[in-house]
Amino acid sequence: MPRTPPPTPFGSILDVPGIEVGHHQRRGRGWETGTTVLSAPHGATPGVDVRGGGPGTRETDALEPHNLVDTIHAICLTGGSAYGLSAADGVMEVLESRQLGVPVTGGVVPVVPTAVIFDLGRGGVFGNRPDASFGARATRNASPTAHRWGSVGAGTGARAAVLQGGIGTASAVVDTPTGAHLTVGAVAVVNAHGSVVDPATGRLWEAPARTRPRGPELRALRNALETPADAARGRRLNTTIGVVATDAAMTKAEAGKLASVAHNGLARAVRPSHSLFDGDTVFALATGEQQITADATRFEVPATYPGALNALFAAAADVFALACTHAILSATSLGAAAYADLCPTVAAANGVPPPTHR
Template sequence: MRRGPTNSLADVEGLRVGHAQRVGDGYRTGVSVVLAPQGGAVAGVDVRGAAPGTRETELLDPRNLVERVHAIVLTGGSAYGLSAACGVMERLADAGTGFPVEGGVVPIVPGAVIYDLGRGGSFRATPDAAMGAAAYDAALSSPGALSGGLPSDGAASPPRVNGSVGAGTGAVAGGLAGGVGTASAVLPSGVTVAALAVVNAAGSVLDPRSGLLSGVRYGLPGEFDHVGEPDTGEYERWSPQKAPSFNTTIGVVATDLTLSKAQCGKLAGVAHDGLARAIRPAHTMVDGDTIFAMSTCGLPGPDDTGLHDVLAAAADVFSRAVAHAVLHATGREGAPAYLDVFPSARSGR
């Protein structure tokens, strides 16, 4: 396997990702939107955490009617943040994109939330439909690539793939700053598998023996050469603040291989294995861990061996995405960055 050109969801042809966030005036939160290609994407979902906040997940059951989704929304704000999907739905409807019904279309926009309430100072400073629409617009502004959202001053920001952006703006991961992380893999068959994770975990993202980021172990050649195990003394001195009472890691795993809804559900389930490799413990009573899977159907469907390879890659890309989210997150009071806590982990020190 090798990394795709951007090591992100954008390596799955047809997918576009946009972020919008707000920091200041009581806010520290945001929205990330994954737009499907024209005609939608087959999708599935697997909800493992005990405290999920979700939208339209029942529709992704293989027994139910709709086959394709038009966008997936990942957002902060706990249950309040689900309103961000309304802004995305309005944008899609205005563009004539959705499930056709008499008189128009109904866009299919599943979503999931993380708990980041109050992390900017105001409990009710949460994403809304306008922020969802802004993330949608950011995705459209750079077709075929990831795009950054707008900072609080309204000025254009450069594209950002990983870190404290979008739905990961207010994220915390086991006492460290969390965020958005991405990764991709191109299989020998030419199939691409990629993931985007919003890491806001109650559990630790560190190997309990060494302090190394657990997800780094699944990196492809050269991917994490800049990070290693921290000095023993640094790790022994690390005493994270008590984790917030509610958390959640959410994300999307995607492929260009043609899959059914049932196979997408399996893909999402195996991606949870990658989550559990990178975060310990995972799927707790205070996490709402939810992963969506998307198939753009750009390549013919798999035989049994091809499906097995895609499933195995999905677990690894999600672990890698979790590591990138933490490595690139911006530290702040109460949630320091990983390399600020463990400077000795930076290779070449």
């Protein structure tokens, strides 16, 4: 199926109707960490696929297709390693105040699937990590309008091997045989053990533009990639996490498959991925704003429903790969050198503004 390019080089998960994003972070005075919340105020069908050998997650079992919960209202991505899982408590508090969650006698119980990255001590103080207040503030900051990306929210303390990591986004529109125009978007927090850069050329593996660094930019990048021993040890404590979302109506099983296929995009953008040192986790959200096909028999018409699903899955892998790339291009140098600061010509060719304008 043809995929319509987004209005910007990457697009945004906010192009998916029904999705909102909020960040909260702290930098300086021993801090370099943050939290990002993806909110679906009207609810969404969830899915998840965990593939890394060292994941840090919460409420992922609830998203299995054979389990009860079929609608959630938020996903939390956060720094802080296992300690950071407490950020979800703040998300729950805000959702409860809005009466969003699983209805039970006397109130609601919000289900907030959460995944973490390891960024402990990157600001200089090991004990400075997200707590419930981070989750609450990120939830209250959530909106459907444009956001900053890169070294914000859960991407604040991220690293991509020896480069500055970050949080990025992308989207695409899938045109189905039945005339539906389905939007799929992704958010990725790249804190990867693997490399995002082709060492032979200095080009990001999945950068949309074919431009690659040359001359002084290439030399600066290669100098940064000369990994000191302490940085190499730090690469054992990494992870890439994210969310892929669509406005299509899906079952939990289909949403789980959407999350699963998005890992293909991660594997293209970060090499290697899914190692024993990674906690690679991808969530999925289907807001149900559009039907994939009007045909009620679904699989009796292979050219429509399954074909549209396959196109949506393929687009999910593409946008997740682009979101990983956008995360690296949008990052600014904090505790490590940012790719866009080393190679501004390449960043500009890919539609990312200079650091001072982000």
